[in-house]
Amino acid sequence: MRLSVNTFYGLSIGTVPNSTILFDPPIQQAELLKQWLQANKEYIEIVVSQKLYDKANQEIAQPCDSQIRKISQILSLNEVVKSFWIKARITIKTSENCVYFLACPGCSKACGGAYKYEFTCFYCNHEFPSPKPLLRFQAELFDGTWNLSAYVEHKEATMLLCMSGEDVIEAEEKEMPFCPDIFNQKLQDSQFLFQLRTSWNKARGKSFVRNTVIACLPATESSSASHSYEDKSSSFKGEGLL
Numbered sequence: 001m002r003l004s005v006n007t008f009y010g011l012s013i014g015t016v017p018n019s020t021i022l023f024d025p026p027i028q029q030a031e032l033l034k035q036w037l038q039a040n041k042e043y044i045e046i047v048v049s050q051k052l053y054d055k056a057n058q059e060i061a062q063p064c065d066s067q068i069r070k071i072s073q074i075l076s077l078n079e080v081v082k083s084f085w086i087k088a089r090i091t092i093k094t095s096e097n098c099v100y101f102l103a104c105p106g107c108s109k110a111c112g113g114a115y116k117y118e119f120t121c122f123y124c125n126h127e128f129p130s131p132k133p134l135l136r137f138q139a140e141l142f143d144g145t146w147n148l149s150a151y152v153e154h155k156e157a158t159m160l161l162c163m164s165g166e167d168v169i170e171a172e173e174k175e176m177p178f179c180p181d182i183f184n185q186k187l188q189d190s191q192f193l194f195q196l197r198t199s200w201n202k203a204r205g206k207s208f209v210r211n212t213v214i215a216c217l218p219a220t221e222s223s224s225a226s227h228s229y230e231d232k233s234s235s236f237k238g239e240g241l242l
């Protein structure tokens, strides 16, 4: 039931809990699926071996103006919007100025290993010469209508900071710890198009929405939340916030 493919960390499929999984069921749909599999075998192998399912290997399509939402509109809605684009400026907010975590190079899950020391991942059970520092930091996005807290990770974080997790560690080793203020000064005049994904997280018995930047593009003049869209937005609740 409700089968979904997830490419967040690696490739996995999911179902809802009361699903039943039948292997090789003797039904016509399964036969058609097998035929399709045979006919597309080469392509499927390329997709898997080159990880073409991974967002990092796909080109991000520029959103059209009507797809760009205002933060105030998103926040005023009762339901959680799963994925949306905004055009905003960004300020890096980090606790203890830490912008990376050490992760398994295979499955990207956070690991307890030390940098440049061999370790075995608890999740994927593979051995690696060192965990990989992956960038992740919290940021405040603002578009003039409201602010939104979001996590920026991996490729998008590297693009914004113009440095990798390895670069941050190298700088730390040279006694030049990461300084968010320097980056915030550089970023303060730049606008970006951010695609965000929301997920529900639970902590201390409370659930809250977590926003993660899943795509980031430099904003050009034409890629703005156009005025015509602003007019349409008057039907949204909470417009008084503006």
Ligand SMILES: [Zn+2]
Pocket (backbone or CB within 6 Å): 104, 105, 106, 107, 108, 109, 121, 122, 123, 124, 125, 126
């Ligand atoms: Zn792993």
